[in-house]
Every structure is written in C-alpha cells, then in structure tokens.
Amino acid sequence: xxxxxxGVRLQRCYSLSSPPSADxxxxxxxxxxxxxxxxxxxxxxxRGSVLRLSPPAGDFVLPAFSRRSPLFIAAGSGVTPILSMxxxxxxxxxxxxxxxxxxxxxxxxxxxxxxxxxxxxGHPGFCLHVVPDEAFKGGGGGQRGFDEAHLQGLVPxxxxxxxxxxxxxGLMDRVERLWTSLGAADRLTRERFALAPSATLAGDGAEVxxxxxxxxxxxxxxxxxxxxxxxx
Numbered sequence: 001x002x003x004x005x006x007g008v009r010l011q012r013c014y015s016l017s018s019p020p021s022a023d024x025x026x027x028x029x030x031x032x033x034x035x036x037x038x039x040x041x042x043x044x045x046x047r048g049s050v051l052r053l054s055p056p057a058g059d060f061v062l063p064a065f066s067r068r069s070p071l072f073i074a075a076g077s078g079v080t081p082i083l084s085m086x087x088x089x090x091x092x093x094x095x096x097x098x099x100x101x102x103x104x105x106x107x108x109x110x111x112x113x114x115x116x117x118x119x120x121x122g123h124p125g126f127c128l129h130v131v132p133d134e135a136f137k138g139g140g141g142g143q144r145g146f147d148e149a150h151l152q153g154l155v156p157x158x159x160x161x162x163x164x165x166x167x168x169x170g171l172m173d174r175v176e177r178l179w180t181s182l183g184a185a186d187r188l189t190r191e192r193f194a195l196a197p198s199a200t201l202a203g204d205g206a207e208v209x210x211x212x213x214x215x216x217x218x219x220x221x222x223x224x225x226x227x228x229x230x231x232x
Contacts, residue, residue: 001027002052005040009052010232012037015081015191016056017112019088028111030077060166060191062088068162068187070094071155073175075103075146075167076111081191082166083112086119086126096125099155103131103146103171129154146171148178159184166191 002011018026032038045051062070062085070089072082079102089095104110110130120128131150152158159182165175172190179188206223221230 001037001041002054003037003040005036008232010037011052011054015060015084017080017083019084019091021088021091028077028080028083030080030111058191060164060189061085063162066162068160069097070099071158071161071163072098072100073103073151073163073165073167074100075171076105076109078166078168078191079111080166082164083115085164087115090119090123090126095119095123098123098125099127099129099161101129101131101151101154103133103167105133107132146174148174151175151178158182159187161187163188164191165189 001014002009004010014027014029016025017028018024029038029041031042060081070085072086074082082100086095086098086100089098100116102110102116107130109132110116116128116130120126131146155161159179163179163184165172165188169192172192176185176188176190179185207220208223209218210221211218219230221227
C-alpha cells in the first residue's frame with residue numbers, strides 16, 4: 001500500500017484479511033506506536049480516499065489441494081493473513097476439520113473477533129482456541145502466552161496437519177524448533193512481518209556517503225539500517 005505523507009511517498013506491506021475470492025478486498029491495519037503509515041491510515045483514510053496498490057506477492061497462501069487438515073497458529077496482528085485463509089476455507093467448504101490457536105495479550109485484544117466467532121459458530125468442525133497471556137504464569141522461555149506442552153495438549157495431532165504460522169519472532173522461533181524436533185518441519189508454512197537482517201560489507205553502524213544519480217543530492221547512509229527507510 002502506497003501513500004503520500006507531507007510530500008513523501010511511503011510504502012508498507014499488509015496482508016489481505018478478506019478471502020481472495022471476495023469482490024471487495026480488505027486489509028486490517030493495526031496502529032503501530034510511532035508508525036508513520038499505520039497512524040496516517042487510521043487518522044486520514046475515509047470513504048473515497050485513493051491508495052496506491054502493488055500487485056499481490058508472497059507465498060503464504062493456502063495450497064490448491066491437501067489431504068491434511070489445517071492448523072493455524074497466530075499471535076497478535078499475525079492473525080490478519082490467517083483471517084483471510086479461514087474465510088476462504090469457509091467459502092470452499094473446507095472448515096470441516098480446522099484448528100486456529102490464537103495467542104493474544106488479553107481477550108480485549110482479539111482482532112476479528114466477530115468474524116472468528118461467527119465462523120466457529122457456523123462451522124462445527126472449526127475449532128477456535130483464543131489463548132491470552134493471563135492463561136499462563138510467565139510461559140516457558142520468557143514468551144508469555146505460549147507453551148509447547150500446552151499447544152500439544154490443545155492439538156494432539158498437530159504433526160499430521162498442514163500448519164500455517166504468523167506472529168512475533170519469539171513465538172515463531174519456538175514453534176519452528178518444536179516442529180523440527182517433531183520431524184514435521186516440512187508441514188510448517190510461515191509468514192514473517194520483516195526480512196531477516198542481511199549481511200553488510202561494513203560493520204553495522206558504519207557510514208557510507210551516497211550520491212543520488214538523478215537529483216545529485218548526497219547523504220550519509222548507515223549500514224545497519226535499510227536503505228529504503230533512510231531514503232524515505
């Protein structure tokens with residue numbers, strides 16, 4: 001999604017939260033403290049606003065066909081692409097045996113509550129588990145609201161399912177390690193909000209002087225930050 005703020009064009013990637021077969025597409029934007037684009041979208045976008053859209057991209061999508069039933073694991077705003085997936089499964093008639101485990105800080109922080117509860121009520125085969133942080137006393141390894149043994153208790157057949165995972169890095173890393181230890185890493189599909197840091201020619205924090213060919217402007221770039229953010 002591209003917007004213009006104070007004469008500067010900015011782009012951010014958001015997941016669809018509507019089923020891809022829908023006539024109208026939706027995204028669900030969480031306001032990020034200090035976020036230039038998310039805050040602007042919340043404060044300024046109204047009916048009739050025009051946003052620039054890029055073509056869809058990414059591989060965090062449902063398979064065209066699978067013999068295995070799906071398991072979705074989400075935390076916080078990581079549920080947004082999974083909202084799209086479960087809504088699409090409902091359109092396909094594919095919620096006869098599906099599980100969503102959704103980790104949140106508190107019950108008040110559930111994104112898409114009405115949609116999820118409506119799907120659970122209308123599809124007896126769709127099992128929805130909302131797990132707030134307060135369900136645990138600290139959780140193992142410093143990650144509140146997540147515990148490997150608790151997850152295995154909720155979904156005893158998790159290794160036999162196609163699993164789709166989206167959430168903060170700490171939770172995702174632990175789920176990935178669990179699936180690897182269970183020999184099911186090939187059945188885990190992930191969506192990360194940010195790219196892993198790439199190697200730099202100079203050490204992090206080093207500075208490089210750059211000249212923009214078209215405008216002739218010069219500026220100092222720091223190698224520990226993305227060039228795109230600094231150019232913006």
